[in-house]
Amino acid sequence: MMKMTCAIMMLTPTTLLLRPKVLYKTTSSYSFLLSLLSLALMKPQSNSHLHLDYISVPLLLLSYWLLPLTILASQGVMAKEPTGRQRTFLAALVTLQSAISLTFMANNLTLMYIMFEATLIPTLVIITRWGQQAERLTAGTYFMLYTLLTSMPLLLATLFMNNLTFTPTPFSTITQPINTWSEFLLWVSCLLAFLTKMPLYGLHLWLPKAHVEAPIAGSMVLAAILLKLGGYGMIRMMQTLPTTKTDMFLPFLVLALWGAILANLTCLQQTDLKSLIAYSSVSHMGLVIASVTLQTQWGLSGAMLLMVAHGFTSSALFCLANTTYERTNTRILILTRGLHNILPLATAWWLLTNLLNIAMPPSLNFTGELLIASALFNWCPTTIIMFGLSMLITASYSLHMFLSTQMGMPLMNLPTQPTHTREHLMMALHMTPLIMVSMKPELVL
Structure with missing residues (x-):
């Protein structure tokens, strides 16, 4: 693990020192090599400094796998930029990947909080510096304010738990006695930051703005990795905080399920392609929130499967949207019609990705949603109505x-x-691992 962490960190100075002619070739090759070497982490190991288990490994591998894909997706646009801007862009991407890796490898709540917040800076730089429209500063402001305001209660809760345990709080259930009111405040404080990152419907307004204004690499990382940090943090909180009844999470459950339906209805009236895909992420993450808060084995398994499957699917959809945008210079749905006659092979990728987004069996998306539906139905049969409508x-x-x-x-x-x-390679590298994991879901569970 330390080898992988040091290797990804050393890629940052590499991008700043390479000759311009080999900048993208070397960076792409380096990141592809790292993504292949990261597969050795599939068997979780642990040491006294960093920590991997069956919850963090699938998401860590997903982040490593998508780093070279974000570089490939950006190459067409960034090749026209000055060399200095290209170097800064690649350095921001690699720094973001380093922070994400350390978040998933953290063995205590304090380190996870620091790395969780560290992802804000490179993401903000990518959105505001390489966004495609003038509103990118507004999108960056929304992203920063939502993240910082909801992270303050998490910081206070982390400090409280550190004082309670006299050490950086590990990911094991706190046994010290806590009164009921303090326990309730701890749960709300810790979950608020992660529910905003997911995001929960009602705390989601930053996401469509960030997606629409971000460059393609920013959209891919946001949809595939950063949203999963919220789900990962929720699962870790379930392991750390004192156990409580599911009834306490009833408002979150109801809001997540209804929010999934409302986000889906919002998708039907969207005219911007990237905004539509962003709202679809809100609906899928609503199902993940509902399944995690059930605190059951099936719910947790379904959440893990759906997070990994959504990471590949949403990233692929943003890649296809970018392919269309580079040729038409617009993301308005009505203006991008008729591409089947011009780019028939791209249409095949569109069809496959949309079928996976629908959760067509026997895909990993279908397996995850089936487990989530089973867990929700077992908890309350009425939820099957909202799930079926969604x-x-x-x-x-x-x-x-x-x-x-x-x-x-x-x-x-x-x-x-x-x-x-290059574009066909990107889509193949999205679809191939998703199909392979669909045939053997034990790799994620």
Whole structure:
């Protein structure tokens, strides 16, 4: 683990010192090598400094795997930038990956909090410096304020628990007696920061703005990794804080399930392609929040499967949206129609990715949602109505997105480049591991 951590950290000075001609080649090769070497971590090991288990390993491998894909996705746009901006961009991406890695490897709550907050800085730099529109500063402000305001209670709760245990709080259940009111405040303080990062519906306003304004690499990391930090933090809090009844989480459960339905309905009226994909992430993460708060084995397994599957699927959708944007210079659904006649192979990728977003069996998305549905139904049979409605609307907006972008006659008479090998490689590297894990879900569970 230390070898992987040091290797990813040393990639930052490497990007700043490389010659311009080999900058992208070396960085891509280096990150691909790291992603392959990270597969050796599939068998969790632990030492006195860093910690890996069956909860952190799948998400850590996902973050390592997506680093080279973000570099490949950005290459088309960033190649036109000055060399200094390219170096800074790659350094920000690698720094963000280093902070994410240390978050998943943390063995106590204090280190996890520090690294969790450290991801804010490079993400903010990527959004505000390389965003595509003038509103990127507003998006960065929303992202910073939501994160900082909800992280303050988490800091206070962390300090309280450190004083309670006289040491940085490890991920094991606190046995010291705590009165009921203090326990309730601890739960709310700790969960608020992670529910905002997921995000829970009502605390989600920063996410569509950040996605729409961020460059493609920022959108991929936001959807695939940073949202999963919220789910990972919630699971760790369930392990650390004193156990409590599920009834205390009833407001979060109801808001998560209803929020999933409302986010899906919002997807149906979106005209911006990236905004639509962002709201779909809100709906999927609502299911993850509901399953984690049930505190059951099936719920936890379903949450882990859906987080990994959504990481690949949403990142692939943003890659396809970027492929369309680079050719049409617009993300308006009605203006990007008719691409089936021009880019038929890209349409095949669109169809496969949308089917995975719908959770078509026997994909990993389907397995995760099936476990979540079973856990929710076992807890309260009425939840199957909300879950079924959410699935129905998900299928509706996914098919709407596919038909709007691919079918019909093109409205814009622009010269269109054919899809590049780099873009097909990106999609293959998204779909292949997802399909392989779908055939053997034990790798994630």
